[in-house]
Amino acid sequence: MIVILILLSACSSKGDEVLQGPGGVTTPTISILAPLHFPQQPSKDIIAEMERLSGVKLDIRWVPEGVYTDKMNTGLTTNSLPKVTFVKFTDYNLVKNAIKSDAFWEIGPYLQQFPNLGKLSPSILNQAAVEGKVYGLYTERPSSRQGIIIRKDWLSHLKLAPPQTLDELYEVMRQFTYNDPDGNGKQDTFGLVDRNDLVYGVFKTLSSYFGTPNNWKQENGQFIPEFVTPEYMDTMNFMKKLYDEKIINQDFALTSKEVQRDKFIRGTAGVFIGSMTDVQRLSIEAKMVNPQAELALINRIEGPQGYKVWSIPNYFGLYLFSKKAIVTEQELLQVLSFFDRSLDKDVSNLMMYGFEGRHYSLEDGKVILPEGTSRLRVDEVSPLYSLMIASVSNTNILEVSQKEQLTALADQLSKDNEQFLVDDPTVHLSSQTYDEKNVELSVIIVDATYNYILGNLTETGFQQEVKRWKHNGGSQMIQEYNEAAKALN
Structure with a gap:
């Protein structure tokens, strides 16, 4: 913990990355692009308390969930992402090429330096790994x-x-x-x-x-x-x-x-x-x-x-760390320190439940969520859930x-x-064609599905679109998955 406190108070080499706090102590600023699943942003008082407890300044750029993918993709293509960016599971293939091109930090080697991050589930980290390397901190969820x-x-x-x-x-x-x-x-x-x-x-x-x-x-050794x-x-x-x-x-x-x-x-x-x-x-x-x-x-x-x-993999999405916005290893450790601190008892319960006495009460060490404060929690606390990593298995909650x-x-x-x-x-297999072309190929099937339902396409027409999917790369994807499965056996 001493190492983490030193990291959080360390100066950055970039003048706009830190704020001058009381007594001349510098406060790292962490910029985060995060999805907003609720009509309003979370309580500023809760954010301020998170900052006080963790010793950072948070610059959270909330984006409504409905347009989040477009916003994230624009930042990716223009190389203008903040220090930390949330990537939804369904959008992960959009960023894999950028990951392979060294646009994001590989964080796996650093996790064991932190008391909480070092205890993250190896299984879930591996589910989200790219070529066996860990790049993201996962937001956790049940299978369905x-x-x-x-x-x-x-x-x-x-x-x-x-x-x-x-x-x-x-x-x-x-x-x-x-x-x-x-x-x-x-x-x-x-x-x-x-x-x-x-x-x-x-x-x-x-x-x-x-x-x-x-x-x-998978049927008779073949993927369908x-x-x-x-x-x-x-x-x-x-x-x-x-x-x-x-x-x-x-x-x-x-x-x-x-x-x-x-x-x-x-x-x-x-x-x-x-x-x-x-x-x-x-x-x-x-x-x-x-x-x-x-x-x-x-x-x-x-x-x-x-x-x-x-079912789905046990992560809803990942927080990735931009190499352009986080220039040095020291800055990366500052950012990881914040996420490690967010798993501690005081910060994680603040993010999960809000303020005791306002949003919830305690009785015999357990949380009581009164129906009367339900609306208040939805308005002020619930939007923070998308910032919480490993929340399902965090025993501090x-x-x-x-x-x-x-x-x-x-x-x-x-x-x-x-x-x-x-x-x-x-889920545990890889296909280069999927990573490179699935966004383009999936549009063929999505459009064909909607058009069939709307009566704009017959069953024969739908099958023609499937053939087009196969011709444009789908057959290659199937072959790669077949080969990947055989390699594991």
Whole structure:
């Protein structure tokens, strides 16, 4: 710890990198590009306390999640990223070439110098490694939080049971569209609200209910992309039926996450498929519009192959460290020192729960999160979650004795998902073609999927697009994954 304190007080060689503090002590400035998943930025008081405890000045550049990828990519292409940049798991392939080109620090050799960073999970670090080298600090997450958030009061009004199968889910969404679930005498609702995201929107979770592989399927030693399977086609046909019958918002292919949430909050739609951990925040905001609104959670929908849900690697994203913005090894150690300090008990609990007495209370050493301060936590504390590394396994974070009911249920059902996960068999494999061309190639399949659902493409037309994907590099990608798997055996 003495080494860390010395590092944090050390002067930088660049004059604009430090601030003069009391008594002439210099304070390192750490610039961070981070996604904002909430309507507002976190409390400035909490940020100030984080700075006081860790001995740094934080220059956090919050970017709304809906445009984060574009902002991050612009900084990458213009070589103007700050010292620390968050990269979402789904965008990781965008930066791998930059990593290989030495644009970011390899931090693996430094981690053991720090008491907390040295204890990070080797398994998760290796999941995110590039050519066996560690470049990022991971934000941690369960294997699957996917499920259904549904208007419980609408189910009650229509005397419907929560759906347990795909057929029942369709019928509930149909009645939410045509049977006046809010009782206002108008046909002004629809069953399902989606957004322009085939992964974290509706499509991928729905496809796993149909039994679609998670990105890839390995069969007889060969890799098969998910979109050539019958189950993927079944999912597209189901979505097309919802679209044709106007059970889903007709502009879903163009809808942002913010607009999707707003339609659900305002009672325009009754089913939201995505991360179940969104339920508490959605419930708070829905009750502000309609105090009678009640939400429920469902994680088990039985499909043709039983219960299935897609899984993800245990990191949501990584914090990478720019070599242009962090010129010296000494500066890198200052920045890593801040992240190490963020895992200590005082800082991590501040980021997780806020201020004792304002956002939570303590009883017998456990945290109590009163329902009455739930909105305050959403507004002032929750946006900080995206800054927290290794939060799931950090034993310094206090246990919650009394959670909000919906939050506790979301956690419980996320654990239940572990019983029927569908893993991606290529997670530990590498393909040069994937790293270099997947962004370009995935556009072919994304566009073809949307166009099929919207009726602009026939099944034959969709298969032609698959052939184009293969011709433009997909076949080479398959071959590389096959060879990588054989090399491991």
